[in-house]
Every structure is written in C-alpha cells, then in structure tokens.
Amino acid sequence: MKPALISYFKSFIFMIILSTACDKINVEVTPPDLPVREKDEKPDFPVQLGSIRGYFGDDYRIFIQHIEKVQPVDSFSNCYFYGACNDDFGQINLIRCDNEFVLAIYILGYSLDSLPRQRPVPVEFGRFAEIQFYPFSDWNSTSPSHYSLDSFYGQNVFITDITDDIVTGTFEGSLHSPSGNSINVTEGEFKLKLFRKFMPCSN
Numbered sequence: 001m002k003p004a005l006i007s008y009f010k011s012f013i014f015m016i017i018l019s020t021a022c023d024k025i026n027v028e029v030t031p032p033d034l035p036v037r038e039k040d041e042k043p044d045f046p047v048q049l050g051s052i053r054g055y056f057g058d059d060y061r062i063f064i065q066h067i068e069k070v071q072p073v074d075s076f077s078n079c080y081f082y083g084a085c086n087d088d089f090g091q092i093n094l095i096r097c098d099n100e101f102v103l104a105i106y107i108l109g110y111s112l113d114s115l116p117r118q119r120p121v122p123v124e125f126g127r128f129a130e131i132q133f134y135p136f137s138d139w140n141s142t143s144p145s146h147y148s149l150d151s152f153y154g155q156n157v158f159i160t161d162i163t164d165d166i167v168t169g170t171f172e173g174s175l176h177s178p179s180g181n182s183i184n185v186t187e188g189e190f191k192l193k194l195f196r197k198f199m200p201c202s203n
Contacts, residue, residue: 038058043060048064050096052094053188053190055185063097065099067136079197080092080197082111082198090108090109091106092167094106094167096192097136099136104131104132105130105157105190108126109128112194116158120154128151129171130148133185134146142178143178144178146177157171158170167191170188171185172186172187
C-alpha cells in the first residue's frame with residue numbers, strides 16, 4: 001500500500017474504535033456529601049448567676065447581657081413586679097440577650113414567695129409562663145422571626161430553687177413564629193437575681 005493510503009486506513013480504524021468505545025463508556029458521578037451540621041457541645045459547668053442558656057435547635061446559646069441599653073441595668077430584665085390591685089398578682093421577668101437574640105421568660109400570676117412548687121403543678125387559670133425568642137433588632141411579636149410559646153406554669157418553665165431572690169430553674173418546648181416556623185428548645189436553664197418592684201394599683 002501507498003503510505004498515504006496506509007495512513008488513511010489507520011485513521012479510519014482508529015475512528016471506528018473510538019466511536020465504539022465511546023458507546024461503552026459509563027460515567028458514574030457520585031455527588032459530594034452535604035456538610036453535616038453538628039450539634040453544639042453543652043458546657044460542662046453549672047449555669048452561672050446572671051445567665052440563661054440552652055439549645056435552640058442545634059445551637060447552644062448563652063445569654064448574659066441585659067436588654068437595657070439606655071435605662072439603668074436590671075430595671076426590667078430580672079424583676080418581680082407585685083402588688084397591683086390584688087394580692088394574687090405577680091409577674092416575674094427573666095430576660096437576657098446575646099449579640100444577636102433576646103430570650104425572655106415571663107411567669108405570671110404567682111407570688112414570688114409562693115414558689116418554688118412541687119411537680120406536678122396544678123393547672124390554674126391566669127397562672128402561666130411564656131417563652132419568647134427573637135432578634136434583638138426585631139422585638140415585634142407579629143414578626144416572622146419572633147418565636148414564642150405560651151403554656152401553664154410547670155409545663156415548659158419550672159423554678160427549682162429560690163434563695164435570697166436568686167431564681168434557678170429550667171425551660172424547654174417547641175416555639176412557633178407567626179409565619180408557621182418552629183424551633184425546638186431543649187435543656188434550658190436560668191439563674192438570675194430578681195429585684196422586687198412594688199406596683200401600686202392605679203385608678
């Protein structure tokens with residue numbers, strides 16, 4: 001054969017081999033694993049005075065800052081308000097924030113001196129606890145980023161000890177936002193010094 005013809009013949013054979021080989025190639029692509037969000041590790045020390053902490057989903061948050069940025073410290077964040085119109089009134093505010101969020105727990109309808117109580121706590125009308133969790137810059141309760149839970153005291157919020165008006169306790173539950181989202185709160189703890197504030201009955 002002439003060299004040109006031999007070269008053409010080799011090219012033709014090569015193209016046939018290449019085309020039939022391509023038909024038999026199986027390309028298998030394994031998608032990369034998505035990053036796994038690991039649950040934060042809980043601190044191995046007891047809850048410290050002046051703080052509220054717990055799991056919010058997989059995030060473990062410790063709230064130690066007061067929310068008053070203009071008024072004096074502790075004018076609202078950790079107070080027991082009492083004395084309004086009847087002897088049964090009482091509102092306990094347990095509020096702290098971090099650099100992003102506010103965590104507020106309200107216990108209403110109990111005298112501080114009637115607590116703590118043993119579990120199970122009887123369900124009583126008008127005596128309940130509320131948990132709120134929201135961005136510091138968006139406190140509006142109708143905001144989609146405002147999470148809350150209302151329940152009777154003793155179900156999701158419980159005071160385990162009061163000594164010298166230092167209140168220690170636990171909280172947990174599924175908080176919901178107006179938009180229908182939810183966040184699961186677990187292993188919540190608080191330890192705050194309460195300030196008693198008399199609220200006279202106004203006309």
